[in-house]
Amino acid sequence: MVAKPAGKKATLTDVAQASGVSLATVSRVLAHSNYPVSEAAKKRVLQAVAELDYVPNMAARALKKNTGSDIGIILPNISNPFYMQTLQGISTLAMESGHQLILCNSMRRAEDEHALLYSLYERRVLGIILSSVDEKADTVNSYAARGMPLVLLDQRLQGANCSMIHYDTRKGTMLAMRHLIERGHRRIALATLPITRWTRHETVAGYRDALVEAGIGAEDSLILVHDQEQEMDNGNTDLQAGAALAARFIREAAGATAVLCVNDILAFGVIQGLTAAGLCVPRDVSVVGFDDILLAAAYQPALTTVRYPSFEMGRFAVMMLLDALRSAEGREPLHLQLEPQLIARDTVASPKGI
Amino acid sequence: MVAKPAGKKATLTDVAQASGVSLATVSRVLAHSNYPVSEAAKKRVLQAVAELDYVPNMAARALKKNTGSDIGIILPNISNPFYMQTLQGISTLAMESGHQLILCNSMRRAEDEHALLYSLYERRVLGIILSSVDEKADTVNSYAARGMPLVLLDQRLQGANCSMIHYDTRKGTMLAMRHLIERGHRRIALATLPITRWTRHETVAGYRDALVEAGIGAEDSLILVHDQEQEMDNGNTDLQAGAALAARFIREAAGATAVLCVNDILAFGVIQGLTAAGLCVPRDVSVVGFDDILLAAAYQPALTTVRYPSFEMGRFAVMMLLDALRSAEGREPLHLQLEPQLIARDTVASPKGI
DNA sequence: AATAAAATAGTAAACGTTTACTATAATTTT
């Protein structure tokens, strides 16, 4: 409680001296070793600790034991509400299991991502949870080969030799498409961000599959991809991209009665753009999003969307990491796929005239 | 590039051996010391590093140099979009200045917060950015007295002996109130979460001040505080709290034409509750929020709110920390107050009949 | 009562760095 004036911090040696026992005994008491120590000695040590305001030095411990207890996590963009939930899941489980989190932000730049991976490796983190912006698996594999446990978050990187966790995006997309088709929509647009990640490719595939399945046949002119550079990402860009895509929808997607948006924020942007142009959702155009972020339900009209269990994804990512740590060296990478769920709310209606 | 088979990781000694120079020379090359080393030696060292896939051990370095380079951050709830922006600001500046972030989640529990503070102290972080849920300043002060640089985020803790950064909440509240009053509102309710933190007290004070200023006079029956336990916070609670408060507004705030909500999410909840009860915003009731989260602009109707520069708050928090580190020991704690700004959008109208 | 096992305590050697010293060669300065 009482703060020491200043000066150097007390060390184990100081405590040993003050309590009249050996260095080893002090260490045993303080590191909660299961080596037996008499109650008397324990008491004296604890008292000296309190008197000297001794605080263990984790760097020394980490050096000696040659292992930290931290988990590294690299995200491309912290301010995406979607990752927030995931981060909450990660943090919850990490804390429960006594690990601390080193949070890194790659800002969507592959070179920053590489630098961060390296610095996490330097720190000897236990493992790394990564949502990579690198489209090649080389870097990731080089760390995997060095024995660093890695979990790829929300993606499936071709040729990557590590565990991955992601959603069944194709299925999710089909869920959304069927929902629209069942309500009578035939011309359905897809509003998407650049198709780089695997998950986006899956979305496009699911979109086409559903169209074919329904006997409508795919028509790529209805795939609206937002090409604009996403340099400075202040989190606002998805919203703006949505508005821009709404404009293109009106111009280019003649006769389309519905639009599928690859995430909820994008959907909000689209709805905003549509509304600004005098169109009414869902009367004139139906809209479906992805993710089911917290605000999807609060939106007016409440957003119909495909729910991905983002909190759970975070928890599972940590679980996979811990599991990889427990089991011996040679463990096969795990692939986990989480199930999507359609949440029908108020942005979908039957097209006019039906 | 090439991964080593397995085995122990290479150390400085290994590199020294492989390159035929001394340990000291290797260290000098690798730690970017300004001690002169011949080009020839440097080259040989670098080559050996590549061959052995040597990676420095940060724990050893931290031990020897007796200082880490990490910044700790403790938030009560990561999944609040408001903190997200702040976190982005923190992370951006931290990264620019070469620091890593240890992210901790106190889950709104004071005892967890204490444990986290201790473990950050154990790690010898450079400083801590804290949004405390503890209403006493004792714990914080004990770390401040031990010389740990601390920045309190988004709050002003009475008697705390450390730097703080927060918004001018009272002014922000008055801004919002004046906006409503100017448009003819006379009976204005305040929808708030439990009044624990200093910032909430300021809100209430600002609310009363504005009412008095306008010659209306404060009437506490229009202050609606959501008392419910906020045990498990999945981020959804503010939304639900808002809906609950909307119900109370309708029951208890007879004749009120507007409601001020202490954050945007709460405002969304209130609007939802109001709408569900058949009331129209802003025709029947005007609503104002606080924070201006990303989605406030995208909401339908777009939310009128008081913007707090949350991204900047994050940046400033890191700046204050770095500043405290640069300047010698005895530095007075800083108090920084950020200016609010009213963002007039579509949830405020003149009351009916005017 | 003798022996084996467990409990308790201490000594000293790591862990992988950085850096204060010391030492020598190369370069300036006078």
Added chain:
DNA sequence: AAAATTATAGTAAACGTTTACTATTTTATT
């Protein structure tokens, strides 16, 4: 050309822990 710097290299002592050994005492087992 001698003296004073400067550049370069090496040795060895920390930094604050943990833990393998060794040594002693206590307790349990026969």
